[in-house]
Amino acid sequence: MSQTFRLTLAQLNPTVGALRANADLAREAWREARAAKADMIAFPEMFLTGYQTQDLVQKPAFARDAMAVIAELAADCAEGPAIGIGAPHLDGELLFNAYYVLQEGRISAVVKKHTLPNYMVFDEKRLFTAADISGPYRVGPLVIGSPICEDAWFDEVPEAQAESGAQILLVPNGSPYSRGRHDTRIDHMVARVVETGLPLVYVNLIGGQDDQVFDGSSFVLNARGHMTHLLPGFTQAIAHVDFIEGDDGWQVTPGDLAPMPEDYERDYHAMVTGTRDYLQKSGFQRVLLGLSGGIDSALVAAIAADALGPENVHCIMLPSEYTSEHSLEDAEQVAQALGVKLDEIAISGPRAAVTQALAPLFDGLPEDLTEENIQSRLRGVLLMAVSNKLGAMVLTTGNKSEVAVGYATIYGDMNGGFNPIKDLYKTRVFETCRWRNANYRDWMKAPEGEVIPTRVIDKPPSAELRADQKDEDSLPPYEVLDVILEGLLDRDLSVAELVAEGLDRETVKRIEHLIYISEWKRYQAAPGVRLSTRALHLDRRYPMVNRWRDPS
Structure with a gap:
């Protein structure tokens, strides 16, 4: 036998x-x-x-x-x-x-x-x-x-x-x-x-x-x-x-x-799992995030709702005079579709107080990035205050493209305990939102269907920190930026190799510079779910002080 x-x-x-x-x-x-x-x-x-x-x-x-x-x-x-x-x-x-x-x-x-x-x-x-x-x-x-x-x-x-x-x-x-x-x-x-x-x-x-x-x-x-x-x-x-x-x-x-699901589903499942376990293993049951009406915060809200249940997700809209009416509407639609709580705290009053306090020091100086960052940091202060009071962890919402080039405000929109989309390039953010709208699985705790409105996905990305601001005012289009970032970060290509692939040398050099000078921000950034083999901080460990630039 x-x-x-x-x-x-x-x-x-x-x-x-x-x-x-x-x-x-x-x-x-x-x-x-x-x-x-x-x-x-x-x-x-x-x-x-x-x-x-x-x-x-x-x-x-x-x-x-x-x-x-x-x-x-x-x-x-x-x-x-x-x-x-x-x-x-x-x-x-x-x-x-x-x-x-x-x-x-x-x-x-x-x-x-x-x-x-x-x-x-x-x-x-x-x-x-x-x-x-x-x-x-x-x-x-x-x-x-x-x-x-x-x-x-x-x-x-x-x-x-x-x-x-x-x-x-x-x-x-x-x-x-x-x-x-x-x-x-x-x-x-x-x-x-x-x-x-x-x-x-x-x-x-x-x-x-x-x-x-x-x-x-x-x-x-x-x-x-x-x-x-x-x-x-x-x-x-x-x-x-x-x-x-x-x-x-x-x-x-x-x-x-x-x-065996496709990559978009596995990435999404990884973000849901990583978010849920980081919170629950740390002793948190609820999360808090700033919902701006933009695509990144909408995706983070969806991930959080799928991980913890909509009843454990608290979103706050923090408008200024530069916040468009359609952003207010879009944030409300996202919250309604996901079934999460949404509150609004205007930052105009705190901003006026800070502006008045700084006026003697800033007298005669033109407005610049400083005033934009004040808005972002005020939002961070308010979110952290609510977090302290209610015991919910703040999620931050910067994608990999932004984190890579430092297109984020330290102590502002980078505030938070965890970042579900930290290793997701912006172009993949768009496609991940489309995937979530079209697919539903039994491990998701939020409602099925279009939880991220099409208008949120299709509108031009903007930080809305000044009048008529668009991300492309400061950065190349994301479909170009992400190709450069994938080349420099994921494939360790030289500037010359990227130029040989048809990219503009001046643009590549500018992005290379932004990557290197932003290292100090990444050292202070919240942890986030690793999706690739070149996750920032985990797989790519660079000095904060670094004077070398690719001479090619």
Whole structure:
């Protein structure tokens, strides 16, 4: 009679530092696996501590506490399926990113990560010791190799484990979302299957942690590299994967394949997830934002309403004499369509008071950007006052194009605790609004339909800080600006290379200059959801003081 093995995948959402709460999540999932008669349940990389812990994991007391909780979990889950779970392992003065295997009330194996990523958002060489390659371990009839996340992106660890007798590969991951990342994961994991001839299980975290969002999308590949299971993205899920031993080794019984949405949906889901988890894991249930009648604040309001529910979103219109009547109307329509609360606080009185206070110092000087920034900063002061009084976190609404070139007022419209669209270029803001109007999913908490009026999307963008102001008075058209920004920031192209692609050299040089002189603003900007592999601050870390400019 053929041997069988049931492996339960736990694609769940831990919270960094909540060791015992995360262990309780593991216990609950373990009980579900036991009821399903599973032989083992697998959790993602560093599940017990949450991920990424950054320097918190280097605190010896934290690592020791995590190891004590692992021992408690092993003792509590002695009678039932084995557990594979990620947590730090402190061995003397050496700290490892580890995967613990718990069986029969004890820790039966500790797999240590060998390949430490040190690029993009990862600084693991700063945090952990690179371990020697760990061998496979046995659970019941099955010998399992567990290359931890980055270990599976290269052939060394999986091949060594296969040569040491592994019959399947179980890969625990803490792989954050970025656009197109899923396809890259698949390509690498298929390569490992082809090289080893073994089935592969990829189990990933979900949920938001600071700027990063983990999308789950866990999957299973059979020994031929064909996908047999795919779990939904950005959703907690428990899945049971059945293996059966045949003449050619262990085979995977086909299961469910969740649909893989397009990039606009995945980006939007990431922004909703990241916003919800940043707030709730920080202890906030409600948000506050300035709703201007423009497209950026409308999109942020929609994301917030979908994340928290319209009843937990409070919008405030803060008009001046430069605020157009259609902006007031558009803000009201957005609020009505989303079902969120909208209040109005005119800034004319506070502005007059500030103007009067500054008059002796400004006497004889012409009006300029100073007066525009006063308006923006007054709005920031008023929003923060309401936030303090009502206990709602302020969301800021600057898109990536604005953040990149500093087209925002520090201590003004940059005020806030979180920015859902920080990594979304303006041209993608337009398309994301159109996508949300045309699509509705069961994970959205706001109403379906056209929640962002067409007029808001189609009208020329304006900060409305002076008469007849348009963004294009200060910046190139966004379809040109974003091409330049993508070239300079995302592709690291030189000025000469962009000019060779048909862009005007003077314009490119001006944008390059704006990027560099705005670095100090970005150091003080609110965190926001990472969507790309070149998110400002996380993936691109530049000095604030920098006199170099591309001479090409």
